[in-house]
Amino acid sequence: MIKSINALLTFCEGPHDVAYVRMVLRKLLNFKIVKAKFKELPSPFNAIFKKTVQEYVQGDLSLDMAHKFFLPDTILQNGNHMILLFNCGGKDNYDKVRTLISDYLEALQDARTFPQGAEDVVDSTRYLFVYDADAKGIKDICCDVTTNFCSINNGEDFITQDWGKAPHSDFGRVAGDKAVYVWGENPGRGTLEDILIPLFANDNEELMTKATSAVVKMFPRDTDNNDAIIAVPALAKQKKSILTLLGQGEKPGSSIAVILEQSKLLTDTTLKDDERTGAFTKFVAEFINLRSTRVLEVM
Amino acid sequence: MSEEHKRSEWDIAKAIEKLYLEDKLDENEIIKRIDVSKYELRGSLRALALANQYRESDYGDQFKESMFPLFLKAVRIPALKEWLGWDDTTNIAANNVNRALFFSWLSYEPLESKYDSPLIQKRDDVVSISRILRNEQAFDYLLNTRDLAGAVRNTVTISDYILALRKSFGKTFGPFLSLFDKANGASLSGVEQTNIFSDKIDSHFSSITIESYKCLRNICIDKLARINLVAGLNNSGKTSLLEAIYLLARQNDFDGILGVIQRRGKIPEERIQAEWLLNQIARPISIKGVFDGKQADVTISVIQEGGESLDMSKYLQSVEITSQFDSHKQESLTRIFKGRERVSQADSIKLLCKAIYSSPFFLNESRHYSSSYQKSVRSKALPKIFDFIRLEIEPNISDIRLVEDSQRFLVTDSRFDETPDLTSYGEGLQRIFFMSLLFASAQNGILLIDEFENAIHVDLMARFAPFVYKLAVEFNVQVFLTSHSKECIDSFVQNIDKKEDISCYALVPNSEGALEVRGFGGQKYSNLLRIADVDLRKAQ
Numbered sequence: 001m002i003k004s005i006n007a008l009l010t011f012c013e014g015p016h017d018v019a020y021v022r023m024v025l026r027k028l029l030n031f032k033i034v035k036a037k038f039k040e041l042p043s044p045f046n047a048i049f050k051k052t053v054q055e056y057v058q059g060d061l062s063l064d065m066a067h068k069f070f071l072p073d074t075i076l077q078n079g080n081h082m083i084l085l086f087n088c089g090g091k092d093n094y095d096k097v098r099t100l101i102s103d104y105l106e107a108l109q110d111a112r113t114f115p116q117g118a119e120d121v122v123d124s125t126r127y128l129f130v131y132d133a134d135a136k137g138i139k140d141i142c143c144d145v146t147t148n149f150c151s152i153n154n155g156e157d158f159i160t161q162d163w164g165k166a167p168h169s170d171f172g173r174v175a176g177d178k179a180v181y182v183w184g185e186n187p188g189r190g191t192l193e194d195i196l197i198p199l200f201a202n203d204n205e206e207l208m209t210k211a212t213s214a215v216v217k218m219f220p221r222d223t224d225n226n227d228a229i230i231a232v233p234a235l236a237k238q239k240k241s242i243l244t245l246l247g248q249g250e251k252p253g254s255s256i257a258v259i260l261e262q263s264k265l266l267t268d269t270t271l272k273d274d275e276r277t278g279a280f281t282k283f284v285a286e287f288i289n290l291r292s293t294r295v296l297e298v299m
Numbered sequence: 300m301s302e303e304h305k306r307s308e309w310d311i312a313k314a315i316e317k318l319y320l321e322d323k324l325d326e327n328e329i330i331k332r333i334d335v336s337k338y339e340l341r342g343s344l345r346a347l348a349l350a351n352q353y354r355e356s357d358y359g360d361q362f363k364e365s366m367f368p369l370f371l372k373a374v375r376i377p378a379l380k381e382w383l384g385w386d387d388t389t390n391i392a393a394n395n396v397n398r399a400l401f402f403s404w405l406s407y408e409p410l411e412s413k414y415d416s417p418l419i420q421k422r423d424d425v426v427s428i429s430r431i432l433r434n435e436q437a438f439d440y441l442l443n444t445r446d447l448a449g450a451v452r453n454t455v456t457i458s459d460y461i462l463a464l465r466k467s468f469g470k471t472f473g474p475f476l477s478l479f480d481k482a483n484g485a486s487l488s489g490v491e492q493t494n495i496f497s498d499k500i501d502s503h504f505s506s507i508t509i510e511s512y513k514c515l516r517n518i519c520i521d522k523l524a525r526i527n528l529v530a531g532l533n534n535s536g537k538t539s540l541l542e543a544i545y546l547l548a549r550q551n552d553f554d555g556i557l558g559v560i561q562r563r564g565k566i567p568e569e570r571i572q573a574e575w576l577l578n579q580i581a582r583p584i585s586i587k588g589v590f591d592g593k594q595a596d597v598t599i600s601v602i603q604e605g606g607e608s609l610d611m612s613k614y615l616q617s618v619e620i621t622s623q624f625d626s627h628k629q630e631s632l633t634r635i636f637k638g639r640e641r642v643s644q645a646d647s648i649k650l651l652c653k654a655i656y657s658s659p660f661f662l663n664e665s666r667h668y669s670s671s672y673q674k675s676v677r678s679k680a681l682p683k684i685f686d687f688i689r690l691e692i693e694p695n696i697s698d699i700r701l702v703e704d705s706q707r708f709l710v711t712d713s714r715f716d717e718t719p720d721l722t723s724y725g726e727g728l729q730r731i732f733f734m735s736l737l738f739a740s741a742q743n744g745i746l747l748i749d750e751f752e753n754a755i756h757v758d759l760m761a762r763f764a765p766f767v768y769k770l771a772v773e774f775n776v777q778v779f780l781t782s783h784s785k786e787c788i789d790s791f792v793q794n795i796d797k798k799e800d801i802s803c804y805a806l807v808p809n810s811e812g813a814l815e816v817r818g819f820g821g822q823k824y825s826n827l828l829r830i831a832d833v834d835l836r837k838a839q
Binding site: 044047048050051054103106107110112113114115116 | 807817823826827829830831832834837838839
């Protein structure tokens with residue numbers, strides 16, 4: 001019998017956002033990474049992803065095209081909830097997200113008519129846009145999302161409701177089955193690194209102090225500029241350098257994403273006890289109506 | 300029923316009238332109560348209406364029940380009905396002048412010191428009148444002389460001579476007679492020549508509902524387009540769908556259902572056994588649709604008649620077809636006998652439009668395409684077909700010509716001194732040629748092609764599909780295609796730019812095993828192909 005799947009399409013800015021979300025979903029919401037072939041995914045994901053790859057192969061695939069597929073970085077599942085994490089390669093890559101959602105909506109309408117061999121079919125879909133608050137703040141980011149995604153599917157309305165505050169987090173906004181979540185020191189300012197630095201510092205205080213000192217000395221940046229548009233990215237870059245340096249002992253040559261997930265610098269207890277991580281976890285669980293023993297324990 | 304209890308046509312008509320007008324019963328209920336067919340029921344009501352008009356006329360005091368068969372005959376002859384200004388919806392002869400003239404011919408007329416006898420006294424006289432109406436000279440003669448026999452002599456035509464020749468000499472005149480038949484169009488036994496409601500249409504079928512036909516029950520196909528693609532795996536009901544559309548287009552024409560059964564059984568008409576024929580149409584058939592913006596329907600059922608006029612020793616059953624297009628109701632009744640020719644009765648047979656059905660497996664020999672070839676010549680479609688064949692299939696072919704005597708197609712090919720027979724070329728080329736010829740025959744009508752992809756190479760399909768579309772537009776033909784092939788379906792959707800001119804359908808069994816339709820507009824299906832490479836045949 002065909003099983004109904006509730007899907008959450010999550011659009012992240014970059015690879016380390018994906019890594020953090022993936023870690024939270026795995027460790028705090030009991031999601032498992034799906035290691036299936038395309039044809040084993042629920043309809044319409046099975047057919048869409050297969051066709052995406054086929055098209056590029058038919059288009060005389062060259063090396064510089066190899067990474068231009070817009071496929072999910074990771075697919076995770078917990079019961080009938082499936083979360084697809086996309087790395088958008090930056091906040092402003094609206095076009096490819098819009099195209100993907102538009103195609104997805106078109107195929108979703110007939111997912112049951114054309115299961116293409118799938119055993120499961122997507123029944124309902126929610127959309128989560130995860131961005132750095134940067135200097136803009138959540139209000140302006142919500143406006144940007146509305147502007148860029150209000151009409152998506154051949155003129156069909158996509159975002160039809162106003163953004164409302166999430167019950168348990170100032171960092172999230174919800175408009176029906178769409179949500180925005182921002183990283184930052186507060187909802188009006190900051191980046192993911194504002195969450196990651198305290199997380200890593202919790203179990204690695206001495207290493208963090210040394211890395212910070214080294215980076216500040218080696219690569220001074222205008223982090224105290226009165227103009228937030230200059231100061232926020234400068235601070236983000238500095239923090240990225242600190243996190244990267246921090247992980248080089250355990251994972252030499254690796255990126256933040258690898259350090260985050262594969263080093264032992266961040267413990268499960270720290271992650272579980274972190275207030276901001278907890279807020280994000282709760283936000284996601286509530287947004288997708290996730291119900292499971294393990295989740296309640298964590299929350 | 301004993302001889303003294305036999306009911307006269309008048310008695311039956313009066314009984315029907317009572318149930319219909321006084322008891323307000325519908326046609327089906329009346330048929331159940333009185334042992335009559337729908338054809339007889341409607342004919343009786345029309346004849347009564349005409350008789351009532353006669354009774355209200357200046358000649359009304361001459362009315363006798365014995366005249367009723369004359370009215371019955373009159374309302375069953377389309378030419379006469381048209382001349383009388385007959386309207387089947389109101390059952391009124393609206394042409395006052397012609398109606399008065401007809402009534403006068405039915406009546407005694409004062410002539411000098413005596414009364415002249417009625418000109419029409421028996422049913423054959425009504426038939427004669429209807430023939431005279433087509434002949435100006437004979438009609439004038441009748442008006443001036445009131446001499447029916449003399450007027451009939453003025454109406455003898457070449458056709459009558461040919462008929463006489465056929466009866467006298469049979470096969471001796473074979474080739475000559477076959478040429479005559481070709482010029483005259485297909486003949487219908489026992490019924491009037493068929494024609495179509497209107498050759499000028501604004502649109503074709505926009506929707507079709509098959510209430511009951513073979514495995515199809517309550518199947519609704521809407522948003523029909525210029526090119527309609529029906530996909531499915533074997534035995535999924537695709538051919539039945541085409542047949543149902545064909546039957547709807549043929550309205551009350553028994554030859555429509557005969558053609559369908561011939562194709563299914565893959566046997567020529569002369570070898571169809573009566574019992575087998577009836578078996579094939581055992582269950583009631585009911586199909587509806589909207590054609591040219593107007594409602595159309597057809598119902599076909601096998602009934603058991605019990606009339607005393609029937610030779611019950613040979614009689615098996617009757618096939619009753621009732622149809623309606625807008626306000627035009629038609630019916631026909633075909634009695635099937637064992638070891639005897641069937642007999643069809645119909646007041647008129649009008650088709651919704653030209654309807655051509657093509658199957659790769661039957662009636663596919665060259666001779667069946669000679670008429671389409673002639674029409675393609677006249678409509679100047681042939682050079683375009685050659686251009687396509689030269690460009691896409693065989694560049695050495697410059698002409699394909701029909702040889703009338705042998706009914707063969709000979710090919711002018713620059714590689715050969717002789718003109719080889721078309722059958723010496725590949726099946727694909729032949730099929731493309733023959734299918735292309737059909738568009739001229741189906742002008743302003745519908746073309747139904749079963750298993751379109753048969754014998755055509757996948758690579759060629761991408762180029763043939765837009766050519767088919769081009770012909771469909773040029774000849775204003777609505778096309779219905781079935782296919783087993785994903786490549787065939789995709790070729791049409793991907794290679795025709797005007798997506799709104801395409802619709803795709805799949806017949807899908809539901810959880811109870813009944814068939815349902817999944818329909819997609821051309822743009823939608825094109826998007827699904829691009830996004831998810833869907834396969835219409837595997838729709839669920």
